[in-house]
Amino acid sequence: MNRNRFLRSHQWPACLLVALAFTACTPDAPETPPPTTPALPELPPTPVFNADSAYAFVQRQVDFGPRVPGTPAHTACADWMVARLKAAGAEVIEQTGTVTVYTGQKLPLRNLFARWAPDRKERILLLAHYDTRPMADKDDERKNQPIDGANDGGSGAGVLLEIARHLAAKEHGPGVDILFTDVEDHGQPSGAMTLDDNSIDTWALGAQYFAKNPPVPGYQARFGILLDMVGAKDAVFYREAISMQFAPAVVAKVWKTAAALGHGERFVQETKYFVGTDDHVPINRTLRIPTIDIIEYHEATGAFHPSWHTHDDNMAVIDRASLNAVGSTVLEVVWKER
Numbered sequence: 001m002n003r004n005r006f007l008r009s010h011q012w013p014a015c016l017l018v019a020l021a022f023t024a025c026t027p028d029a030p031e032t033p034p035p036t037t038p039a040l041p042e043l044p045p046t047p048v049f050n051a052d053s054a055y056a057f058v059q060r061q062v063d064f065g066p067r068v069p070g071t072p073a074h075t076a077c078a079d080w081m082v083a084r085l086k087a088a089g090a091e092v093i094e095q096t097g098t099v100t101v102y103t104g105q106k107l108p109l110r111n112l113f114a115r116w117a118p119d120r121k122e123r124i125l126l127l128a129h130y131d132t133r134p135m136a137d138k139d140d141e142r143k144n145q146p147i148d149g150a151n152d153g154g155s156g157a158g159v160l161l162e163i164a165r166h167l168a169a170k171e172h173g174p175g176v177d178i179l180f181t182d183v184e185d186h187g188q189p190s191g192a193m194t195l196d197d198n199s200i201d202t203w204a205l206g207a208q209y210f211a212k213n214p215p216v217p218g219y220q221a222r223f224g225i226l227l228d229m230v231g232a233k234d235a236v237f238y239r240e241a242i243s244m245q246f247a248p249a250v251v252a253k254v255w256k257t258a259a260a261l262g263h264g265e266r267f268v269q270e271t272k273y274f275v276g277t278d279d280h281v282p283i284n285r286t287l288r289i290p291t292i293d294i295i296e297y298h299e300a301t302g303a304f305h306p307s308w309h310t311h312d313d314n315m316a317v318i319d320r321a322s323l324n325a326v327g328s329t330v331l332e333v334v335w336k337e338r
């Protein structure tokens with residue numbers, strides 16, 4: 001407040017001064033009835049989501065090499081993410097363990113759970129997997145070699161790392177937790193993760209582990225938002241059927257926010273059943289936190305982006321406008337939650 005405005009009060013219009021004096025000195029002045037619905041206090045403006053920064057975070061992950069659990073590249077990427085999160089003011093809980101994948105092989109697991117304002121009871125959970133597929137089983141060549149995972153792994157984590165950069169400034173509303181899940185993409189090949197197979201439980205091992213052993217006892221959140229494959233050029237997001245089953249109100253809130261921000265063309269008001277499972281399933285089923293999946297539906301494949309689980313899932317697929325549409329929508333939802 002500028003102090004000079006008070007000093008200049010003698011410059012107020014005379015009629016206003018008279019009116020003020022009259023009000024103050026008249027004990028019988030009729031009282032204004034209290035409004036029936038008091039206006040809610042205004043919320044601080046939502047920070048600007050920086051798509052260049054999100055893009056750089058995707059690039060950085062890819063630069064480590066494929067983030068296959070148990071490899072040095074995976075460890076180095078996770079170390080870097082933990083450092084970023086701590087620099088952004090988060091309290092970081094690293095959940096480590098061992099999981100058995102569909103081959104019977106045991107793999108180290110490292111979920112990263114970053115928390116802002118952990119003392120606040122009301123929470124919002126954001127999540128994405130950061131591991132990448134150890135093989136390119138949907139490719140015609142080099143099927144047994146790991147993929148870059150720029151979109152599948154890199155994009156969701158990149159958007160959340162950019163959102164994380166702003167969370168220390170959030171002094172209102174629920175506290176926010178970001179969960180970077182591990183060993184999401186080590187499921188059984190052939191059709192897997194889509195609807196045409198029955199190997200559902202071999203996917204999302206990190207999220208399953210978290211849901212069964214929450215590192216914060218009794219962990220709960222008001223709702224959750226999962227990001228998976230959100231970075232491809234011209235990505236379009238339909239209401240994903242499992243999300244509609246468990247958390248239709250959260251889908252409605254997010255899709256409405258996207259439309260209000262001008263991303264209505266990308267967030268289509270139509271439900272598609274194309275995801276067999278993803279990290280949101282154990283969070284919904286086991287922890288009973290209503291959680292949605294923002295995941296690209298690709299018209300040409302009737303499921304995921306054509307680069308899915310191929311060597312084409314590299315930085316050439318990633319587009320800043322897609323990262324921005326998703327990131328600014330999620331940041332707005334988080335910021336406007338009372």
Ligand SMILES: [Zn+2]
Nearest residue numbers: 133152185309
């Ligand atoms: Zn995948």
